[in-house]
Amino acid sequence: xxxxxxxxxxxxxxxxxxxxxxxxxxxxxxxxxxxxxxxxxxxxxxxxxxxxxxxxxxxxxxxxxxxxxxxxxxxxxxxxxxxxxxxxxxxxxxxxxxxxxxxxxxxxxxxxxxxxxxxxxxxxxxxxxxxxxxxxxxxxxxxxxxxxxxxxxxxxxxxxxxxxxxxxxxxxxxxxxxxxxxxxxxxxxxxxxxxxxxxxxxxxxxxxxxxxxxxxxxxxxxxxxxxxxxxxxxxxxxxxxxxxxxxxxxxxxxxxxxxxxxxxxxxxxxxxxxxxxxxxxxxxxxxxxxxxxxxxxxxxxxxxxxxxxxxxxxxxxxxxxxxxxxxxxxxxxxxxxxxxx
Ligand code: DTR
Numbered sequence: 001x002x003x004x005x006x007x008x009x010x011x012x013x014x015x016x017x018x019x020x021x022x023x024x025x026x027x028x029x030x031x032x033x034x035x036x037x038x039x040x041x042x043x044x045x046x047x048x049x050x051x052x053x054x055x056x057x058x059x060x061x062x063x064x065x066x067x068x069x070x071x072x073x074x075x076x077x078x079x080x081x082x083x084x085x086x087x088x089x090x091x092x093x094x095x096x097x098x099x100x101x102x103x104x105x106x107x108x109x110x111x112x113x114x115x116x117x118x119x120x121x122x123x124x125x126x127x128x129x130x131x132x133x134x135x136x137x138x139x140x141x142x143x144x145x146x147x148x149x150x151x152x153x154x155x156x157x158x159x160x161x162x163x164x165x166x167x168x169x170x171x172x173x174x175x176x177x178x179x180x181x182x183x184x185x186x187x188x189x190x191x192x193x194x195x196x197x198x199x200x201x202x203x204x205x206x207x208x209x210x211x212x213x214x215x216x217x218x219x220x221x222x223x224x225x226x227x228x229x230x231x232x233x234x235x236x237x238x239x240x241x242x243x244x245x246x247x248x249x250x251x252x253x254x255x256x257x258x259x260x261x262x263x264x265x266x267x268x269x270x271x272x273x274x275x276x277x278x279x280x281x282x283x284x285x286x287x288x289x290x291x292x293x294x295x296x297x298x299x300x301x302x303x304x305x306x307x308x309x310x311x312x313x314x315x316x317x318x319x320x321x322x323x324x325x326x327x328x329x330x331x332x333x334x335x336x337x338x339x340x341x
Contacts (some may be wrong), residue, residue, distance in 0.1 A: 031066040032253070034245065037075035037090035040050045041192050044217045045275060046094050046237060047071040049147065049268040053239070054259065056127050060256045065249075067092075069138035076131040078192035082240065086140055098175025099192050105317060106135040109327050110148055110236045111176025112313055115305040116335055117278075119211070120269035122148035122234040122340040125331055127265045128252040130238075132330060138238070145261045147172075147268040148234035149211035150276045155224040156207030157200075159290065164299050166228075172196050173209040181209050183305045193218075200224070211235070213272060216279035221287035227280075228292045231300065239264075 036054065038047050041158075047069070054067040070076075076084035079093035082103070097110060098102040107130055116122040120154045124145045130138070152173070167185040174190050181188040189205050193214070197206045200223050207224055211234070215221040246254070283289035294302060310328060317324035 005279045019223075029042075031063055032249065034065060034067045035070060035075060036067050036092040036094075037070045038085065038094045039073045039076070039078040039081060040071070040095070040236075041217075042071040044193075045149075045213060045268070045272055046096075048271060049264065050094055050239075052267060052271075053145070056229045056260060056264075057253075057256060060260075061253050065253055069110065073194060078194060081140070081326065085240050088242050090242070091143065092238060092239065096174070096192065097238060098177065101175040104135070104137050104238075105322065106130075106133050106137075106237070106327060107146070107236050108175055109313070109331060111233045112310045112328070112331075113180060113232050113311065114328070114331055114335065115232075116148070116151065116234050117316060118147055118269070118338055119234065119272035120149040120266060121335055121338045122150070122236075123265045123269035123272075124262075125334040126236050127262060128334045129327070129331055133327065138240065141240040141243055142207065143261075144239040144241055144257055145264040145268075146236065146238045147265050147272070148236050150213070150234065150272050151211065151231040152180075152209045152233045152235070153212055153230050154207060154209055154226075154228040155212070155215060155220055155223055156226050156228070158206055159226045159292060160207075160228045161292055161294070163301060169207070170205045171207045171209055172199060172205045175235065177209050177235065179235050179309055180306060183309060184302060196220075207234075211272065212254055212283075213275040213279045215283045215287075215289065216275075221279075221283040221289050221303040225288065226290050226292060228282070229294065232306065297340050 028143060036050055038050050040046055046090055050069055054069055057065055074088050075092055078096065078099050081093040097108050101108050108121060110126045116125060126148050130146055131142065154160055154171065163185060168187050170187045170189050171181055172189045172191055172194065173181050177290060178188045178190055191199060196208055197218055209271040212227065284291065314324040314328060
């Protein structure tokens with residue numbers, strides 16, 4: 001009898017052990033982990049939009065996804081973002097297309113001097129350009145969203161009030177914006193934004209050409225006491241995901257991300273526009289920055305120098321087989337539509 005009881009007990013313990021080892025675990029217990037790399041420091045706008053996207057995705061997927069963000073180039077830097085994401089060093093990455101102008105030709109068309117009035121219109125124009133042309137440059141990744149900066153202006157350590165003042169002055173810009181600086185006669189120096197504080201500090205450049213929120217976010221207003229308002233050239237950005245990481249996601253998670261694409265593009269445009277206003281006010285008030293408006297006659301001279309840039313771009317890329325005229329027409333049409341909203 002005692003022996004029987006012993007056997008029964010051992011059997012029960014064994015059965016319990018087996019079921020705990022082999023029992024299928026609930027599928028929802030562990031969230032899917034994704035890494036998201038970004039190149040500039042955490043307080044800057046590309047990272048602010050990254051945190052917003054992360055929060056929204058985590059919320060809208062009911063915690064099915066957990067995203068670890070890596071600002072400040074800690075996982076991937078400004079120039080290896082696209083390749084790093086394609087190689088799977090990060091699941092997601094945010095890149096500034098202007099840093100590789102030859103690679104993202106169609107979408108970099110948005111930094112031609114087209115008169116895109118603000119980041120919201122710029123962002124929607126860029127997104128719809130991407131959707132319409134589906135550029136080959138993005139065929140190996142999943143594009144999660146795109147957006148642009150606000151139009152660029154000159155921030156400098158010396159006052160620039162006319163074309164004589166800008167001639168030969170070393171100013172930093174990348175991509176399409178660089179062509180614009182050259183046309184005005186500046187000595188254009190190319191480098192990604194995170195390298196700019198040191199270049200300014202060391203006197204390698206006397207200023208930069210970018211959207212003005214950086215006056216506050218990078219504290220450029222402490223060195224650059226002058227801003228010349230030109231309101232030209234936005235810089236386009238993309239957020240891309242490794243294709244295998246994308247394909248591994250459940251359909252409902254993919255849907256959440258797809259549904260967020262345009263919303264995120266608009267959100268970022270608005271954040272940027274509002275933040276530029278805030279940065280200008282802060283620069284004037286606390287840093288005593290002078291905002292220089294070009295006179296009407298002077299502005300006409302500056303604009304005249306930019307007129308050939310778009311025509312030249314069309315000529316060059318048409319010769320290489322791109323529907324360059326159509327691209328420019330579409331950008332203008334999208335801009336009109338979204339400026340009217
Ligand atoms: N204007 C581009 C892109 C840019 C504008 N603001 C930021 C902040 C952080 C990184 C990049 C940018 C540029 O000058 O690089």
